[in-house]
Amino acid sequence: MSTEPTAEEQAGRGGLSRRTFIAASGATTAGAVAVSAGVSVAAGPAAADGPSSTVTLRVNGRRHVVDVDNRTSLLDLLREHLDLPGSKKGCDAGACGACTVLVGGRRVNACLTLAVRMDGAEVTTIEGLADGDELHPLQQAFIDNDALQCGFCTPGQIMSGVGCIREGHTGSENEIREWMSGNICRCGCYVKIVDAVQQAAAKGA
Known part of the structure; x- marks a missing residue:
């Protein structure tokens, strides 16, 4: 027993x-x-015990001053602190491009970028592309060409496409594919995405 x-x-x-x-x-x-x-754990008191910094940056033309833990990514700053959830958290490792935003006009993976490195930066997210009710030409081109299915990757695809156009990498379909290769579409809409980028580039977006 x-x-x-x-x-x-x-x-x-x-x-x-x-x-x-x-x-x-x-x-x-x-x-x-x-x-x-690197995941934010809001419920645990230890998550707020790390060193923090005050960061001043402009996002979509609006100035923000925020206190953030030094480990916070730009993606988490945008989504969790500034209530801008358009930039998606996909792989959180810089491999899928769902979090792509523009910093100073250049494409970056927000999940790999520390928020404290953004002091004084100019950031543009998917929420800042449209002019009021008027969509950005590439946003409209995605609709015209049905260049999305589930839509999860679409914000990152569009932001990367805008950067691709501004960088002058739209000379051919192959060039667009090469310079957009960091953005993964699990639904396989690549052909239509390339068509959308070409359409927007032709309109001088």
């Missing part, structure tokens, strides 16, 4: 049951993994 106390007896003695211990250990491990992966 086993002499090991039951979980109820352990709880009654003020100890931890195996079930409680395992649950607590799992939560602690998950929190450690989240921090090591």
Whole structure:
């Protein structure tokens, strides 16, 4: 006959049951993994204990002054602090391009860019492309050419396409494909995306 106390007896003695211990250990491990992966953990007080900086930047023409943890990415700054969720968090490793924004007119992966490096920067996101109710020519071209399916990658595709056009890399379909190769479309709309970029480039976008 086993002499090991039951979980109820352990709880009654003020100890931890195996079930409680395992649950607590799992939560602690998950929190450690989240921090090591660069994920913001809003509920944990330790997430706010790291060094922070004040960053002043302009986003879509509007000036912002924000205090951020030095580990915060530009993507998380935009989505979590400035309420601009258009830039998507896909791979969070710079491989899919869903988070593409323009910084000083140049394309960057916001997930790989530290917010503290953006002090004084001019950032443009998908929310800043349209002029009031008038869509940017590339936004309209995506609609005209049905260059999207699920739409998750579309903001990054459009921002990358705008950068591609401004950089002058639209001389041919192959050139567009090469300079847009950092943006993945899991739905496979590449042909129509290239058509949309060509259409917008022809209109001088």
